Amino acid sequence: MSDTHAQTVAFVRDTEIPSAPPPYAATGPVKWMRENLFATPANAVLTLLALYAIYLILAPTLPWILNGVWSANSLAECREILQGATGACFAVLTERWPQLLFGFKYPSDLYWRPTLAFVLLFVAVAPVLFFDLPRKLLIFTGLFPFIAYYLIWGGTIFVPILALVGCIGGFAVYQRFVTGSFAAGFFGGIAAALAIWYIGGLLIPAGASNNAMLTPVPSRDLGGFMLNMMLGVTCVSLSIPIGIALALGRQSSMPLIKVVCVVFIEFIRGVPLITLLFVASVMLSYFFPPESSVDLFLRVVIMITMFSAAYIAEVIRGGLAALPKGQYEAADSLGLDYPQAMRLIILPQALKISIPGIVNVAVGLFKDTTLVSVISMFDLVGMIRGPILASTEWNGVYWELLGFAALLFFVVCYGISQYSQWLERRLATDHR
Amino acid sequence: MTTLTDPPRESFRLSMLINDTRYRSLTFQAIALLVLIIAFAYLTNNLLTNLAAAGLNIAYDFLGTPAGYDINQTLVEYDSQSSHARAAVVGILNTLLVAFLACITATVFGVIAGVLRLSNNWLVSKLMAFYVEIFRNIPVLIWIIIIFTIMTAVLPGPREFRGDNPTSSMFLDLFAFTNRGIYIPAPVWGPGSMVVVATFIASVIGVIAYRRYATNLLYSTGRLLPMGWPSLAIFFVPTILMFYILGRPIGLDIPELRGFNFQGGIKVGGPLIALWFALSIYTGAFIAENVRAGIQAVSKGQTEAASALGLRPGRVMNLVVLPQALRVIIPPLISQYLNITKNSSLAIAVGYADITATLGGITLNQTGRAIECVLLLMLFYLTISLSISAIMNVYNNSVKLKER
């Protein structure tokens, strides 16, 4: 029996053969294409359609961009250079970029000031956006509004210093009294800040801004993309505290406060921003005291802040509602009163949940700042639709200008939304 | 929130207003009310003083006076002698029209893009991601201006249809695409046309009845009737037969170039198209994200269970995933509809005669009644928003998961 075995097996391989490469069609780009582009006939048709769509988009735009003229003094000159060939006239951007970015009246020798403020903005928001950075940086964030104000508007340095002193004074009073009662600390702090501002306002000499270190720039001279950035940043940061207050008010057990907050939120959310801007431009000045006049920039900031506060309030309300009821009950059972419970237990968690929503509101709001062009403010879109397209040299250069505006907004908004997605992944502490 | 221990009965002291939880909320509300009243009084006082100083008053009688201007797109009868109020009504109808159209097309764009973004096809899903990102991250005002500029700059003017060797010609000799708008043939209702229409309506009902019958049959006996071609047949055949039997009673009024413009047919104005398209493609990007989120919210087990039952991928989507996803999709979808309505106020940038352009634009310009016009404008938008929210609440309650 033993030799039968030896005879049936004529050959036994005692070494491993080297593994053969996979078939050509199941590897590399071909495999990838088969799986991702041509998996089924229907899929193949879709791929071809998509390719055709891409061709349709690129065929006219690519030569237009690549052929672009970057230096010329007017559209007519551009056309002369192109000699009838397809090509963009990007010269309008090289010629007018300061106007697009800073508006047409911001003094050109002062461009470094808003630019510096813009760079500092990143330093200031970094500790807010990224939790890993040293907490000490938050001090700079606190100082940033005053620095930015001073850089952009200039004038006497006493104004931002006074504002800062008022805030610090108010905060000190708040810290002193908050251990006793939140309300006492809060209102005491506000009262202290107002008192410091009022007294300080009387102390600042009237002509102080005339011989200031930084030349004062009136807010009417602000414009271009800078105006969009300023409106966006100011209004979002102002509206977050107001939004929190509104959200808490809407959840309040006090009927009067609840009704006021609900009416405010629903009213603001029910009307388009453009009507609120009309209010700012044609109505609001009637509501200020007769002997004062508040400039358009401030009026627009007020209206946009109200607008975004209402939306942020709804986002935060969602965050509050998403917290398990146990958290509220736990806070109560510890014997914390309402302000303590909110400050120490509820809001930190609710705000954490709401951050992606707040960022979405911020992006939407930033895009909506372009609407101020409708009420004759020269933001980026306003500059394009007004002075630049109306000028003799550049009358008719639509695509280059609109494309530039679109690109600027895309870069900023896409950046923020990528951050929001990163944050969402970071904050996802639950197990999914 | 507050612990209610039974405090010993004691006489009321003033400090209890602050310290006692039973009275504290009353105190706060009283203070809030006081602050509110003072703020309102202050603002009203300023308003009245300012108006008195300027010698103005708040009055709405300007609404009854003749508007004096013409509007290019009117859904109701209107001429320059009609009142400002009538002009406002024209504006309201135009707003509603563009909002309605944009809601429909935005939903179509959004659903297609949202579903395709989840496609296995790499190229298609990337292309859809590109569409969504590019439209979501650029302001709608810029999109409206861009699309309006495309309309006017790329499409030919009526002038180019003229002459012996026109540079442009009508599509199928029926449609004219010009930069002033799109002209489409209008039906002319001849005698007997109502019979054709009635047949058509009857066949629509027939299709629905047939499909319902087939579904019932499938559920009760398991017999599967063909759905596709009988539906098509019921839909088309009787109407077409009737149309020819009655000697083609419905004619077409084909637009044709006369004078400066195309005459005849139905004109869909350029500003309407630009606004409509811009709003729908912009909002479509947002809806696509909602749809994607909704589909992804349906747990994978559902899809796998459906596949395990032997359903084809299309049926998995239609019968299992979409019905469940809808519950997640619809609320944000309705708030997108609300956004469309509000964003339609940007019509002002393209010269479409919506309510912001008539009441908040020309009427305001001509009468100078800024406060009145802006208040009315806000009132209109508020009414629309609140009604849509009310509908949404009703819907939300009706689709709420009924836990048994």
Added chain:
Amino acid sequence: MKKSVILGALTVAGLSAGAAAAGTLDDVKARGKLNCGVTTGLVGFAAPDANGEWKGFDVAVCRAIAAAVLNDPTAVEFVPTTGKTRFTALASGEIDVLARNTTWTFSRDVDLKFTFVGVNYYDGQGFMVPKALGVSSAKDLDGATVCIQTGTTTELNLADFFRANNINYEPVPIETNAEAQQQYLAGACDVYTTDASGLAATRATFEAPGDHVLLPEIISKEPLGPLVRHGDDEWGDVVRWTLNALITAEELGVTSANVNEMAANTGNPEVARLLGTEGTLGEMLGLDAEWSKRAIAAGGNYGEVFAKNIGEETPIGLARGLNAQWTDGGLIYSPPFR
């Protein structure tokens, strides 16, 4: 300067634009700046140039007022206004004078409570069509699509004209001049209508201005002029007589070049009164004796301003026409300085 707590806070924010006392004149002097409302951009009348300087016919009026009141023609804050915001801006005190081409009408004067201090340009609404269309009269425009720049009384005049002639049209109202121009050039409308001066200014910026014609019909009267709030007559007088000073200066041959020389040695008592070497006209206005000299020196007399900004030598190329001095058969006429 009364300040409430809120206003104190606003002052700290540095954004409150100062307080307005009873008299605009004192207010302007205290502020050291004249707030002047202009259009958002109409070449020749008021538009920022490539350096952001405001230039134009309306702008020159503002500069003359600033020179007269503040002794500095550059002490002007130009506030761009749209058709919608201009009246509120003036009524609420945001601007001191509105020098945006605004038509003097009954209801604006009476109902909206403004005072038109005079007319610096007699205009009328006209039509511009491409030459290729072969239209020679506005009455041939039956069925045409008309682009309108909204804002002035344009829509109303247009509706009246077509109604009166019993012909049809399709209006396309456009907010800004730049966009209306784009529509017109792309052929989205057959006709562009606004004030004839605006049409000429717009045509001047075209690539081929010769391909477009202005139709002979002028369908409305559009007296354009600066306006101030009702009830502040001192300020109204200052603006009115600054404008009149420019007009009279042209009539008397006083120009920005020779104004100092004329003031020093003139034998003409009218010139002497105008330039403040005789009489106390300036003091009556609440200004000093040299006010009109400065106003004229700022940008020249009416004729110079016209020639420099919109005259036949400029790309806009408007003839004086109705806006010639009354001595040349025009309507520009100033009451006497005495």
